[in-house]
Amino acid sequence: MRTRLTLVVFTATVVAIVVALVTAYRSVSPLVAAQVDRSLGDRADTVIAVLRAADAQSVSGGGAGPIMPGGAVPVGAMLPVRSDMTEQLLLADGTVRPLTTGRDPLPVSASDLAVARAGSGSVETEIMVGDRSYGVLTKARPGGGAVMVGQDYAEVERVDREFIWRTASITAVAVLLVALTAWLAIGRILRPMRRLAQATQRITTTRELSTVLPEAGRDEIGDLTRDFNAMLAALRLSRAQQHRLVQDAGHELRTPLTSVRGSAELLQRAKGRLEAADEEQVLTTLVQEAKALDALVGELVELATDQHADEASARVALPDLAEDCAQRFRRRTGRAISVHNEISTGRDEGDTPPADVVVRPRGLARCVDNLLDNALKFSPADTEVEIRIRGTELAVLDHGPGIDTADRTAVFDRFYRADRTRATPGSGLGLAIVHDIITAHGGTVYTADRPGGGTEVGFRLPPAR
Incomplete structure (x- = not known):
């Protein structure tokens, strides 16, 4: 799991960085291209201004102008030299006059010549001069002809390559650091899980349930x-x-x-x-x-x-269930069994009418049957057994000998038989079954003396929601 999680973190980091770099590169590239275009435009405007100044100086001094046939162009000293740029003057007749010395002339295309002849407009192209790529801007010059300015893309391409290599190397280092950090951090996070897995494997092997698993954090x-x-x-x-x-x-x-x-x-x-x-x-x-x-x-x-454990829970009305159980025992034994729905008026409880409960119906019916069987067994045949329902509490009351105070809790233990009942038929499991089913439903069982003699045995369940 540690390796898989580290690979997930590694992959997510690589994807995130690559997406960020590609997005940034695509966002910056148009800006760089626009900057190059502005640089060409500014350079062309500068050349035109210098040529205009040279023309004015030639006219006032009687010298030869820069566009005179065969004449020299006295503007080289007035242009700030840039090693990555080449400038030339294109006349209307197609003649090319270089404005910077020691540079290869820029090739002239038909679109460049059209701008020079028209004396207006501009055109921008990309050309190859030898093995070098140039961006060329041809811009019409007032008074005729056009100025051609070419910028060598070698520096731009070098910066582009350097950007790619630097970002790639930084990305590689960052990804490796992230992978190492993730490996160490995930190992620390999974350390409690490894201890847990080792402990459970030891329990599975030894069947020793007394093993206590190591304490972990609050995660x-x-x-x-x-x-x-x-x-x-x-x-x-x-x-x-x-x-x-x-x-x-x-x-x-x-x-x-x-x-x-x-x-x-x-x-x-x-x-x-x-x-x-x-x-x-x-x-x-x-x-x-x-x-x-x-x-x-x-x-x-x-x-x-617990045969009723697989029974689905359902909403049950205690009075209806009690009446069904009582009717079944009346037919079976011929004994008098009454069902009373009471409303609690206790000071703490308030008025509590019989309420529904959510239980396993057959399991709860077995509880009531066991309570009735127990009451009928230990009460005289000519006495009545009563089922009393109050809220979510159901109790069975008899007129039997009662339960000693010392036995009231123990009667719900398995196989427990009080001294006075050892001669009575039975297994001592009836109330134990009641206890197990009721506690499984989140309820409680109890015993008490009945006023006037006898025993009250019952249970309380949480109300249905």
Whole structure:
């Protein structure tokens, strides 16, 4: 990743610099060309002015003018010499008279001759003299003829080449510095990620979840590291819960299995010699223990796999769900079960009518079923079980013996059986399942004494948004 990121930075830098240089070059080139054109125009105007002054001096002194046939042009000393420029006078008849000595004459084209004959206008061209490139401006001269001024582009081309080479070398150095800086900076930035990758690879190899990932900064990598640590903590808790579940399940399964084995061995040894009543009792014990085993295994599977975890969440009205569960238990048991929707008028809570919750419907129904089953199991058959709903709180109230204060938290632990209920059928997993499902939905469970005797067991869920 370090190499790829460095290449990305390197490529982006090169592209940015090249685009900037090309844009700058294209912006400057017209300015340089315009400056050359102005230089040619200024030089031509200067030559024309010098020639006008030479004409005036010749007329006043009676000397030969600069445009007289065969006459000398006495203006060389009056022109500021420029090594990159050549000037000449083009007469209307096509005669060329040099204005600077030691320079090759500029070739005359038909357009140049037309300007000289017309005595007005100007024309600008680019020509080659030998192996050198010239920009030539032919400008009409008042009084006849034209002035031709040529500028050697060698210096301009040299500056252009030097600009290109210098910018190329500076660009190369800058790009290399950027690449080196990016390599070092990215390496420093990715150092926590490398440590994180090494730690996770070590965890994958050793399966040791107790490893704590190295602390990182407050950037995205730091957030990722903290998320990994939180995930590892959750995995450690899950593994510990699985180990405890296996140990508790083994302990709880041992009793019914021992009973089943003892009854089966008794039947095997007796080989039909038992009295009919005794044999019936042994078979009844076998059936009861098998049913208990079946129920226990079913609850273990549900607790370990959370069968409703893949169920989609939906908006649920607690009164409707409670009524459905109550109706199902009324048909199944024939017991009296009532559902009451209350409005909280507590000083802190204010008026709170029953509210909807967002939950997994079947999972929440299992919670209510477990609470009802628990209440019906521990309350007299001639008493009523009540479901009370207040806001997002649902409680099941019975007239049973109640729960000791010391047991109120422990009843939600797996396989926990209070001393007074050990003789009652059950696995001790019903309330544990309620606890796991409700906490998975962000809720809480609780137990309390019911006024007038009995127990209140319920849960509170966050309201739907």
